Every structure is written in C-alpha cells, then in structure tokens.
Amino acid sequence: MKRKWQFLLACCLILFLPLLTACLNSIRNLDTVNQKQTTLIVGIDDTFVPMDFQAKDGRIIGFDADLARAAGQKLGQKVKLQPIDWDMKETELRNGTIDLIWNGYTKTKARQKQVDFSQPYLRNRQVLVTEKSSGIKSFAAMKNQKLGLQNGSSGQTLFNTQPQVLKNIVAQNSAILYDNFNNAFLDLQAGRIQGVLGDSIYAGYYLRQHQNQQQFNVVTGGFPEETFAVGVRKSDVKLRRRLNQALTALYQDGTIRKLSQKWFKEDLSIRPKV
Numbered sequence: 275m276k277r278k279w280q281f282l283l284a285c286c287l288i289l290f291l292p293l294l295t296a297c298l299n300s301i302r303n304l305d306t307v308n309q310k311q312t313t314l315i316v317g318i319d320d321t322f323v324p325m326d327f328q329a330k331d332g333r334i335i336g337f338d339a340d341l342a343r344a345a346g347q348k349l350g351q352k353v354k355l356q357p358i359d360w361d362m363k364e365t366e367l368r369n370g371t372i373d374l375i376w377n378g379y380t381k382t383k384a385r386q387k388q389v390d391f392s393q394p395y396l397r398n399r400q401v402l403v404t405e406k407s408s409g410i411k412s413f414a415a416m417k418n419q420k421l422g423l424q425n426g427s428s429g430q431t432l433f434n435t436q437p438q439v440l441k442n443i444v445a446q447n448s449a450i451l452y453d454n455f456n457n458a459f460l461d462l463q464a465g466r467i468q469g470v471l472g473d474s475i476y477a478g479y480y481l482r483q484h485q486n487q488q489q490f491n492v493v494t495g496g497f498p499e500e501t502f503a504v505g506v507r508k509s510d511v512k513l514r515r516r517l518n519q520a521l522t523a524l525y526q527d528g529t530i531r532k533l534s535q536k537w538f539k540e541d542l543s544i545r546p547k548v
Contacts, residue, residue: 313352316342317372320357321454324479324537325378337475337537341395342376344529348520360453361426364388367507374517375505378473380428384435390508393518394501395530397542400429401474402440402493403459403481408468413496418445419468422458425451429471432497439496440471455480475538482539501544522546 318326318338325338334355346353358366363379366372367389380398381391404410410419421444423429433441433449441447450467452458458470459480470477474494481487504521506514524530530543 313354314342314346314349314374315354315356315372316374316376317358317363317366318355318377319360319454320355321456322360322377323456323476323483325475326355326376337396337533338376338378340533340536341524341530342374344524344533345517345520348523349516360424363426363505367505370507373507373510373513378475378502379505380431380500381503382428382431384431385505389505390510390514392504392506392514393521393546394503394544395521395525395546396475396502396534397544398500398502399474399494400432400471400497400500401477402491402496403462403470403472403477404468404491404493405462405465406489406491410468410493411491412493413440413443416440416469417443420445420466421449421469421471422452422461422467423449423471424455424458425453427472428500429473433471436497444469475542478538518546 318334320326320328320334322336324336326334326336329335334357339355342353342355356372358372360377363372363375363377364385367375375389378396378398379385381394385391402410402413402416404416408419410416421433421440423433430449430451432439437447441449449471450458450461452461455470455472455476458467458472461467462470474492477492481490481492484490504517506517521530525543525546531541534540534542
C-alpha cells in the first residue's frame with residue numbers, strides 16, 4: 275500500500291510541476307496581468323552617475339530615474355528602481371526578477387538577440403578620459419598603456435568587437451574591468467591606469483562635478499554614436515508598445531529635453547519616429 279501511495283504522489287508531482295513552472299514564468303509577464311495594479315520593477319546600476327545613483331539621503335536620483343518615474347505616470351503604474359548586478363542584467367530580465375532594464379542601456383545587435391528594446395530616447399558615444407599630465411590626446415597615444423572600463427558595459431562590447439580601434443593598441447591587448455566607472459576614475463587619478471573608456475554622458479557629468487575638471491582630456495572618435503533605449507522582455511509586446519507611447523508623449527511635451535538640460539547641460543533627446 276505504501277508503494278502505491280508513493281507511486282500516486284510521484285505521478286501527481288509529474289503532472290503538477292509543469293503547471294507550477296508555467297504559473298511562475300507568467301508572474302512577471304506584464305502582458306498577462308492587470309497593468310494598472312502592477313508595479314514595474316526597473317533594473318538599474320545605482321552607481322551610474324548621472325543616469326541612476328544614490329543621493330546622500332539614500333534616494334535614487336538621475337536622468338533615467340526621473341524619466342522612468344515620468345513614464346510610470348503616463349502608464350498609470352508605479353515604478354520601483356531595483357539596483358542589480360549590471361553584468362547580470364539580461365539574466366535578471368529573463369528570469370523575471372525585473373521588468374525593464376533602464377539605465378543608460380545602449381541598444382546593440384548583440385543585446386537584441388536577448389531582449390527587445392523600446393524606441394531610442396537619448397544620444398551617447400564612447401569617449402576616452404585621460405589625465406592631461408599624461409599627454410595622451412588620442413586613441414593611438416594609448417599604445418602599451420593601461421585602460422579601464424566597466425564590466426558589462428557597451429564600452430566593453432565595442433572594445434572587444436572593434437579591436438582595431440583600441441584593444442590592439444593598449445597594454446596586453448586587454449582592459450582592466452571595474453564594477454563601476456567610479457572605481458575606474460579613482461584608479462585613473464591614482465595613476466594605476468592611463469585611460470578610462472566610458473559613456474560621454476557619464477564622463478561629462480563626472481568631470482563637471484570634479485574640483486579641477488581641467489586636469490582631464492576627453493578624447494572622442496573611433497567608435498560610432500550610440501543610442502540609449504529601455505530593455506524589455508521579448509514576451510512583453512504590449513508593454514513595449516505602451517512604453518513607446520509614453521516615451522513619445524514625454525518627448526512631445528518637452529519632458530525629455532528638460533531632463534537632458536537638467537542633467538547634461540545640453541539637449542541629447544532623440545525625436546521618435548511616429
């Protein structure tokens with residue numbers, strides 16, 4: 275009799291587990307739930323100044339923080355900004371622990387294989403930041419010099435996919451990886467590395483806050499211009515469509531332009547294709 279009950283229990287588990295898995299997988303599929311009652315969980319890097327970062331009181335502020343909250347109002351949904359391991363962002367989205375990747379997230383062909391993107395809303399490019407005292411004013415001048423960049427960043431992707439621009443030039447044809455740009459800049463100032471490859475938006479903001487921004491060179495050229503967009507699960511088709519509508523409205527009412535002027539001192543917004 276005991277073996278019979280064990281057999282029946284095993285059969286029930288076999289039948290029940292697929293249903294349980296399906297239910298769990300649909301929990302964060304925003305196309306299948308009441309959108310008005312769902313909080314959008316937005317994955318961010320809370321050290322990525324000026325897109326998302328912590329103020330002294332612990333609040334998360336920044337351009338993308340402001341824009342995500344404004345979009346939430348347009349969507350009629352609450353927004354929760356969730357700090358994550360930036361190197362695991364696509365995995366977090368795929369596993370359903372976050373609903374959107376919204377943190378100076380560059381749209382690339384490689385990333386499009388894993389996620390869908392909203393329409394682009396901001397222009398950006400990769401720049402090389404060096405100390406003026408080093409005399410490095412070009413990518414070519416980084417020959418045999420140490421380079422730093424953030425792990426999981428679009429700069430790392432370009433560094434590896436377009437090696438002729440910088441990778442083949444720097445010391446050991448490799449870069450020192452950092453969890454965030456802040457630590458890379460600290461090492462740059464300490465002389466442990468001679469250049470940092472990163473987003474022009476971040477570099478510009480960081481240098482404006484620095485006591486002596488004149489001590490740095492910002493070198494452009496080599497890499498093409500980029501666009502920032504929001505990463506969305508491929509299954510959340512309706513959410514992506516509604517998000518695009520919200521971003522279009524925020525462009526048309528001047529919100530994105532005003533936020534760009536506030537955080538970057540220039541208008542880097544992108545006109546949506548209507």
